[in-house]
Amino acid sequence: GQQVMQIPQYQHVQEGEDFTTYCNSSTTLSNIQWYKQRPGGHPVFLIQLVKSGEVKKQKRLTFQFGEAKKNSSLHITATQTTDVGTYFCAGLGISSGSARQLTFGSGTQLTVLP
Amino acid sequence: DVKVTQSSRYLVKRTGEKVFLECVQDMDHENMFWYRQDPGLGLRLIYFSYDVKMKEKGDIPEGYSVSREKKERFSLILESASTNQTSMYLCASRLRAGTTNSPLHFGNGTRLTVT
Numbered sequence: 001g002q003q004v005m006q007i008p009q010y011q012h013v014q015e016g017e018d019f020t021t022y023c024n025s026s027t028t029l030s031n032i033q034w035y036k037q038r039p040g041g042h043p044v045f046l047i048q049l050v051k052s053g054e055v056k057k058q059k060r061l062t063f064q065f066g067e068a069k070k071n072s073s074l075h076i077t078a079t080q081t082t083d084v085g086t087y088f089c090a091g092l093g094i095s096s097g098s099a100r101q102l103t104f105g106s107g108t109q110l111t112v113l114p
Numbered sequence: 115d116v117k118v119t120q121s122s123r124y125l126v127k128r129t130g131e132k133v134f135l136e137c138v139q140d141m142d143h144e145n146m147f148w149y150r151q152d153p154g155l156g157l158r159l160i161y162f163s164y165d166v167k168m169k170e171k172g173d174i175p176e177g178y179s180v181s182r183e184k185k186e187r188f189s190l191i192l193e194s195a196s197t198n199q200t201s202m203y204l205c206a207s208r209l210r211a212g213t214t215n216s217p218l219h220f221g222n223g224t225r226l227t228v229t
Binding site: 001006009033035041042043044045048088090101102103104105106107 | 149154155156157158159162172173204217218219220221222223
C-alpha cells in the first residue's frame with residue numbers, strides 16, 4: 001500500500017534558526033496536507049497543496065509540492081518558541097473509491113531552544 | 115468553528131474488557147475517522163465512515179469495530195482490549211471526500227491504557 005516517509009523524526013534548533021521537514025511518498029499523490037500538533041494537543045490543519053511544483057507561504061512557513069507530486073517539504077524561517085510541536089504531512093493517493101484516504105507521515109517533532 | 119468531541123480524555127481498562135470510545139461532531143460532516151497515534155509511527159487509520167451506517171476498514175482494523183448509527187456520532191469499539199491497544203486514539207471528521215479533499219478536524223484524543 002501507499003507509504004509516506006517523513007524525516008527527520010526529531011529536530012532541535014536554536015531560536016532564530018531555520019527548520020525543514022521532508023516527506024516522500026512511495027506513490028504519486030493527488031494532493032498533500034500538512035498538520036501541526038502542539039505538545040498535549042491534537043493535529044491542526046495548516047495547508048493543502050494540489051498542483052505539481054506548487055509553493056505556498058504562511059508568514060514564516062513555506063510549503064512545497066514536488067514536480068512529480070511524490071514529495072513535499074515544510075520550511076520554517078527564523079524559528080520561534082511558538083513553532084514547537086510535531087509537524088505531519090498527509091498524502092492523498094490518486095486511486096479511486098474508498099482507497100482514497102490520507103496516509104500520514106510519522107511526523108517531525110520540533111524543539112526550539114530559547 | 116468545527117467541534118469534534120471525544121467522550122474521555124483518559125481511560126484505563128483491563129485486558130479482555132470491551133471498550134467504547136465515543137466521538138461526536140457538530141458540523142454535519144459526512145466523513146468520520148478513527149486513528150491511533152503511537153510514537154514514531156504517526157497516525158494510523160483504524161476505520162472510517164463515509165456516511166451514516168457506512169463503515170470501511172482502514173490500515174489497522176484488527177481488534178476493532180465501529181458503529182455509526184447517527185451522522186454526528188462515530189464510535190470505536192475494542193471487543194476485547196489487549197495491552198498492545200494502549201495508545202492515543204484520535205477521532206476526526208471532514209465535510210466530504212472530493213477531488214481537493216477538505217481538511218480533517220480532530221478531537222482532543224483519548225489516551226487509553228490497557229493493563
